[in-house]
Amino acid sequence: MADTLAPTPATRLFGIEVPVVLGPFGGMSSVRLAAAVSDAGGLGSFGLYGYPADRIRETAALLAAATDRPFALNLWLPLDGSDTLRVSADEFDAYAEALRPYFDELDLPLPAMPERYLPTFDEQIEAALDARPAVLSFVFGVPPAHVVDRAHELGIVVVGAATTVxxxxxxxxxxxxxxxASGMEAGGHRPSFLRxxxxxxxxxxxxxPQVADAVRVPVVAAGGIADGRGLAAALTLGAHAAQVGSAFLATEESAAVPAYRDALRNRAGRTVLTRALSGRLARGIPTRIxxxxxxxPFPVQNWLTGQFRPTAAERGVTDLMSLWAGQSSPLARGDHAADVLQEMVRTAASLLP
Structure with missing residues (x-):
């Protein structure tokens, strides 16, 4: 019985050993987890949502120091003008007031309106390109042509996320x-951009399989893949790798607090799609929110809930956290990322010809 998988167009493109990519968690990424997946032969990823340029450079340096294997950095494109969205002071106050019960429960004051909700994409992309990761991935759109061209000049592989053919x-x-190819089973935000x-x-x-038939570039399957059976199925249907989120998020190397990891293993049998936490549609474990x-609207809602969610996480108040989770989260096994990846590959290899 084989205990490894043959190289694929994706493993060759990314310069990795096994066709497994860590999902780039926005807000839940950790250097330790990304490095662990890369060191085990997959592609570790780090989500840079909300990071200003200096923090991107610092994070990339920490990743480069933690692993000598390829890793990916991930950025959100400014869909629908989210970079420059402005709301009036009265509108902001009304949005904040609607969330007052959650702030009150945690004994937190309502926040004042910030000067901006997110760093601009332009400042983020310059820092990400300067870091020269092996892979630069994007969600919520097609990256601008000048960004793709510059990445290619620097030898960076460019990846985008699709929810439709x-x-x-x-x-x-x-x-x-x-x-x-991100299916609806995936945890976290749906990166749709055409509709x-x-x-x-x-x-x-x-x-x-529809995406595999429609494009010539390598396809990475995402959504509902948490063990070797899912990896084998994805490869059989035409994918060249699988992107895995919840199974790695449940490991000790992730940035998820213990209460979150416990919820992934024990409460994720039912997930819902909601805009309530961020203003954009995302899949997670149902809570009061x-x-x-x-x-x-996004990013205002995401910023507002982000003012109390960290405190809720520190105190283990899961009902006031964003518990992003995919539909296969209950299949998560293993306390360490390397063990999860190795077992996934071993099982998939035993199932494939």
């Missing part, structure tokens, strides 16, 4: 080197 084709036309996320809910194992009506 049309998005995958658009990404390939935009010059990306690989496409992540509303609610209109782009295709399941992973319906999406992957996920049913909230009419949230503020």
């Amino acid at each position: 049309d998005e995958a084709v658009a990404l390939e036309s935009g010059g990306v080197d690989a496409v992540v 509303a996320a609610e209109e782009s809910l295709v399941g992973t194992f319906a999406l992957v 996920t049913d909230a009506a009419e949230p503020a």
Whole structure:
């Protein structure tokens, strides 16, 4: 019985040994986890959502010091002008007031309106390109042509995320080197960009073969893959690697607090799609917040809830946290990232010809 997998177009493109990519968690990434996955032969990833340029440079330096293997940095494209969204002071106060019960529960004051909610994409991308990671991945759109060209000049592989076949084709036309086919089972935010996320809910194992047929670049399957059976299925359906999130998020190397990791293993049998925590559609474990009506637009809602979610995490108040989780989270096994990856590859190899 084999205990490894043959090289694929994705492993050759990324310069890795096994066809497993760590999901780039926005806000939940850790240098320790990304390095552990890379050191074990996969592609470690780090989500840079909300990071200003100096923090991007610092994080990239820490990653380079932690592993000598390839790793990926991930950025959110400014879909629908999210970089420059402005709301009035009165609108902000109304959005904050709607969340007052959660601030009060944690004995926190309502925050004042910030000067900005996010660093601009332009400042982020310059820092990310300067870091020269092996892979630079994007969600929520097709990266600008000048960014793709500059990345290629620097020898950086460019990856985009698609939730439909049309998005995958658009990404390939935009010059990306690989496409992540992200099915609706995936935890976290839905990275749809051509149509509303609610209109782009295709399941992973319906999406992957269609994307594989529609594009020539390597395809990475994402969503509902938490063990070797899912990896084998993805490879059988035409993917060249699998992106795995929740199974790694549940390990000790992740940035998730113990209460979150426990929820992934024991409460993720039911997940929901909600805009309540960030203003954008995302999949997670239901909490008191996920049913909230009419949230503020992104990124205002994400910034507002981000003012109390860290305190909730410190105190283990899971009902006031964003418990992003995929539909296969209950399949998560193993306390350490290397063990999760090795068992995933071993099982997949035993199932494939």
